[in-house]
Every structure is written in C-alpha cells, then in structure tokens.
Amino acid sequence: MPEVCRFYGIVIRMYFREHGPPHFHAEYSGAEAVVGIEDLAVLRGRLPPRALGFVVEWASLHQADLLVAWERARRHQTPGKIAPLE
Template sequence: MPEISRFFGIIITMYYNDHAPPHFHVRYGQQKAIISIDTLAVLEGSLKPRTLGLVIEWAAQHQAELRNDWQLARQNAPLEAIEPLE
C-alpha cells in the first residue's frame, strides 16, 4: 500500500488494483477511513471532525492528482507523491 502523502501525522495511501469507486485510504493514529476521490465522502470507517476537515481540505486541492494516482494504481505503475497540506 504505497503512501502518497503525509501531513500532521495523517497518512494517505492507495492500494494497487483496489475496488471501485476511486478512493484513497487515511490513517491517523487509531482512526481509519476510506474517502471517495470524486465526492470526498467517507465510504468506510470514520475520522474525528478536525482530522476529516484537514483530509477533505487536502483532497479538494489535489483531486486531479488523486485521480491520476488511481489510474496509475490500476495499471500497477508507480504512484506519484502528492504535496502535503501546509
């Protein structure tokens, strides 16, 4: 599960050949969630409101890059790192 970004202790990853819809995985301590790239909705798991807000802010800024990484993952190609939230 390649890590594509990390900020404020939040780790963003994406699996190769993962199931649709396009999404990414978030880990922060014991919190875990799967977030839709297209809608930025939580598909599975949960994050505390502050953590979720940071993740959604980051994802909204990088949706095109997340879609690109999703396509690369579907082709088993190396994923590109995405700038962290600052």
Template sequence: MPTISQFFGIVIQMFWREHAPPHFHAMYGEYEAQIDIRTLEVLVGRLPRRALSLTIEWAIEHRRELMEDWDLCQTRQQPKRIQPLE
C-alpha cells in the same frame, strides 16, 4: 500500499488494483477511513472531525492528482507523491 502524502499526523495511501469507486485511505492514529475521490464522502471507517476536515481540504486541492494516482494504481504502477497540506 504506497504512501502518497503525509501531513499533521495523517497518512494518505492507495492500494494497487483496488475496487471502485476511486478512493484513497486516510489514517490518523488508530483511525482509518476510505474516502471517495469524486464526492469526498467517507465510504468506510471514520476519522476524528479535525483530521477529516484537514483530509478533505487537502483532497479538494489535489483531486486531479488523486485521480491520476488512482489510474496508475489500477495498472499496478507506482503512484506519485502529492504535496502535503501546509
């Protein structure tokens, strides 16, 4: 599963040929959540409040790039790195 971004201890990854809806995986320590790119809702799992807040802030800034990476992953292509939250 390619890592597409990392910031403040949060790792963002996408699987190839993943199921709909379009989503990404956010990991922070022992926590993991799958987050819908379109709605930014947590589909599965959980993150601590602060980590989730930072992840959502980052995803809002990079939603278009996340969808582009989703499309790449669906065709088994390497997703592009996305700038971390600063």
C-alpha cells in the same frame, strides 16, 4: 500499500489494483477512513472530525492529482507523491 502523502500526522495511501469508485485511505492515530475522490465522501471507516477536515481540505486541492494516482495504482504502478497540506 504505497504512501501518497503525509501531513499533520495523517497518512494517505492507495492500494494497488483497487476496485470500486476511485478512493484513497486516510489513517490518523489508529483510525482509518476510505474517502471517495470524486465526491470526497467517507465510504468506510471514521476519522476524528479535525483530521477528517484536513483530509477533505487536502483532497479538494488535489482531486486531479488523486485521480491520476488512482489510475496509476490500478495499473499496479507507483501512484507517486502528492504535496502535503501546509
């Protein structure tokens, strides 16, 4: 699963050829959440509140980039990298 971004110990990944609503996987300290790109809602899993806040802040700044990466990954292409939260 390609890594799209990494910041504050959080790793953002996308699987190749995923189905369902556009989403990404966020991992932090052994926890994982699947987050919808369009509404930034947690679809599955759980992250600590502070980590989830960082993930939502980052995703809100990069929604267009995330949708492009999603489409690339669905076509089994490398989704590319997205700038981290600073």
